[in-house]
Amino acid sequence: MDYKKTIAQRIASIINIDAKEIEKMIEIPPDAALGDFALPCFKLSKAMKKSPKLIADELVSSIDKEGFEKIDSVSGYLNFFIEKAAFTEKTILNIISEGNCYGHSNDGAGKTITIDYSSPNIAKPFHVGHLYSTAIGNSLYKLFSSQGYKAIGINHIGDWGTQFGKLITAYDRWVDKDALEKNPINEMLRIYVKFHEEAEKDPELEDIARQHFKALEDGCPHETELWKKMKDLSMKEFNKVYDMLGIKFDSYAGESFYNDKMDAVIDELEAKGLLTESNGAQVVNLDAYNMPPCIIKKSDGATIYATRDLAAAIYRDKTYHFYRNVYVVGSEQTLHFKQVFTVLKLMGYDFADRCIHVGFGLVKFEDKKLSTRKGDVIFLEDLLNEAVSRSRELIENKNPNLENKDDLAKKIGIGAVIFTYLKNNRERDIIFNWNEILNFDGETGPYVQYTYARGRSILRRASQEDFSAAPDFTDMVTPEEFELSKLLSAFNNAINLAIEKYEPSIVTRYVIDVAKSFNKLYNMHPILSCENKGLKSARLKLVEASTIVIKNALSLLGIEVVEKM
RNA sequence: GCGUUCAUAGCUCAGUUGGAUAGAGCAACGGCCUUCUAAGCCGUGUGUCGGGGGUUCGAAUCCCUCUGGACGCACCA
The missing domain is CATH 3.40.50.620 (HUPs)
Structure with a gap:
């Protein structure tokens, strides 16, 4: 169920305001303890000529609560707590059934x-x-x-x-x-x-x-x-x-x-009366747009x-x-x-x-610009090779018995570099620093890949066990399980926002959040040794769904996953 | 000089398009491996959100102004 839509419709049926307007006002509280969704009632206050608190109070008592654990009115906010087990079950099973296509859509078909x-x-x-x-x-x-x-x-x-x-x-x-x-x-x-x-x-x-x-x-x-x-x-x-x-x-x-296609452009500009001569060059004057002229042909006749x-x-x-x-x-x-x-x-x-x-x-660089003219450059190939040999070293240190170490080192090292480039807002300058770019701890590509490998390791072990039980989500109600599930369900939001803003870092940040959330759960709740069979099976599904999302997200960044590291 | 853009913790950066006590990572210190991979997890501290005005019930977020940085401003791309 689309919670925002549902909430908006239910509220619209009570007060006389368009559901779409209400949907836009619904937000996600900063702290999960406050709820999963919230409607600030301050904007409604004027139209309804009541205090925000009173509006929230009245809505709480009259709204249909189906699908929600509880709905609270707190100082002008209407806070919604969704039914956890039903939500996690639906989210997780949906991700698994969509697999590699989870997160994909046909929104752009034909474009x-x-x-x-x-x-x-x-x-x-x-x-x-x-x-x-x-x-x-x-x-x-x-x-x-x-x-x-x-x-x-x-x-x-x-x-x-x-x-x-x-x-x-x-x-x-x-x-x-x-x-x-x-x-x-x-x-x-x-x-x-x-x-x-x-x-x-x-x-x-x-x-x-x-x-x-x-x-x-x-x-x-x-x-x-x-x-x-x-x-x-x-x-x-x-x-x-x-x-x-x-x-x-x-x-x-x-x-x-385009060498043989430029004369036609120049002719067209000429024919449309856009070209003027200026200091021997052919230009399009852009004074009206508060811009310097656009040079079309240099004074020596060459193009630009x-x-x-x-x-x-x-x-x-x-x-x-x-x-x-x-x-x-x-x-x-x-x-x-x-x-x-x-x-x-x-x-x-x-x-x-x-x-x-x-x-x-x-x-x-810290103190100066890269300049090809002066020869002050670092070849990308050198950076990538350095990153690969650094990750190769780490494998030797931490897990020397792995197979295909060279291949792993390549995926980890190169992934780390790409990840760093896509981590921050693209408008920001990158100050090139070897130590920083070769640091594989914290919010980095290797961290996310490591998280994936952990998840896959659990799934491998589970498949080797003689274990089968139908997943039962009714006890999947801890904050860690619920938070992770909520994050996994928000994959599409991240993708859509990234597309809207032409900003891959939104996906990078998202996958970091997923990895963090997964690692927290991993450390707090045993999965393979979970005694409740139905819950164990459900947790395995959650692990599987998490690995799917991490893999799909990294793939959108151009980064590969590794099964072990 | 004009234009664009940025300024958030010691450092590097997030901040869901104006909402609840401003958050991460790194660095520092302390704890957690005979139980699913310690490239991990947990805990501890720091903020005049560059300064000053304004709009608003409410501003890191929008407007104005000042300061400081980056980039650009016709025959390079």
């Missing part, structure tokens, strides 16, 4: 969501900053998919732009071809950093770089060949990281993919990222007919996306309103 995430730049290292977009985007992909949306994961690879002019300039002068063979990203990073050092002394290099990029756009063979080579080498490296993370995309259409983003948005609309077009890109680009969406709107594209920029904070 397509394009999600642009990860999008690293070719010829640059995939560093710890890139994981933010990658992890958030991947989780959103799974969240939307779980609700029946058709999600399209797009890796908008940064394989075009002025940086290639710089790289080609640097390649021509300083590349070490042996080093490039052995460790392509390192060598490309080295010459990219050297370019910026040299350009400080000799600004002419910047001009040469721009010329090379223009030549690339015009299809000159030398530039094109080098571009291809660097792209192939980079993609190989990126795919190594995606394999470690277990992430795949539906499309790798990067910036270069805004042009490519316009072409990409139009392409995605035509190709996917999206319901939402989501960009998981750092918050520092907020203005850029506002400009692009506004230009789309000015072009007459209504889908502009369905384009969403999902921003997130910076990953930085």
Whole structure:
């Protein structure tokens, strides 16, 4: 039964206020001792011209109490206590029958969501900053998919732009071809950093770089060949990281993919009278929107990222007919996306309103920013490897007899890193700290995985016992059992909120709560040695339901579970 | 200077969209493994919710203002 709805209907039948209005007012008390649901009567006070306390008192005496243990009136609040056994039984059995699909729905059937995430730049290292977009985007992909949306994961690879002019300039002068063979990203990073050092002394290099990029756009063979080579080498490296993370995309259409689609966009802007010339560049003036102009074509005739983003948005609309077009890109680009969406709107594209920029904070060191240009970066691969070897060490320490230790270490270590990235509000900056990210105690990925493994261990033992009894929930009334069941039943709320706010951390927080609640119960109430047969069986069901929810929730975050650890 | 955004315990952060005594984790200290995995559980302490106004029966949450930080502000992405 949907308690909020039921309560609202019963109250609506007594007083003359719409049930939906009442439903919105119902809340969950801060302390379970106060009740499971509550209706604050302060808002009703004005309309009914009575004191909140009197309203609550009158409702208590007249409301239908079926399905509730008791209903209290406490200082203006109407507090509802639901019948525990009936609730836990229904919740738990429902979760088990839905299994891997628990939490899923068809709410988004027929709607397509394009999600642009990860999008690293070719010829640059995939560093710890890139994981933010990658992890958030991947989780959103799974969240939307779980609700029946058709999600399209797009890796908008940064394989075009002025940086290639710089790289080609640097390649021509300083590349070490042996080093490039052995460790392509390192060598490309080295010459990219050297370019910026040299350009400080000799600004002419910047001009040469721009010329090379223009030549690339015009299809000159030398530039094109080098571009291809660097792209192939980079993609190989990126795919190594995606394999470690277990992430795949539906499309790798990067910036270069739109190279032949930009002229049409520029023509269209021209035809719609939106282009003006300013200091030799072609721009769309956005004064009316209190924004700087959006540059479409630079004064040297080359395009810029805004042009490519316009072409990409139009392409995605035509190709996917999206319901939402989501960009998981750092918050520092907020203005850029506002400009692009506004230009789309000015072009007459209504889908502009369905384009969403999902921003997130910076990953930085304690004292400074990560900077590819200066070479101040930590490779994500190094972080992941470090996390894996740390968890491998812990396994050796704590449980050396486990099988497949390497595989376990990988799932735990990488899961820990992803979990950390998805734990907090995405708008927050992440201050990169090795000790913190490699700490596996407390509210961490390993904690949740450990909880799952504990639950699975109990279920394994139970299945080996010669035990069978029909589950009987009538005695399942302790606060721990009831609280855990309530949490498990709230999985969908967490998912829906996460989707509404494009915020995976809501699911991360939720699964931490489930794990905490489970561990508390685990320590207080024996399960396998429970003497009441019916209750033991019911508790086993609760354990099973808990493992299902943990597994499904972690899966929405892109994290795997382990059976033992 | 303009714009966006943030400020909650020593540190890192939650806070269910305005509700009941503001909560976790880490760090510190103490307790719990001959009983289901101690990567766990239990206990102990700390707050002018950045300051000041306002709206409201009621504000960490909404509005204004000040202070401090982050990010952005046309030919990088």
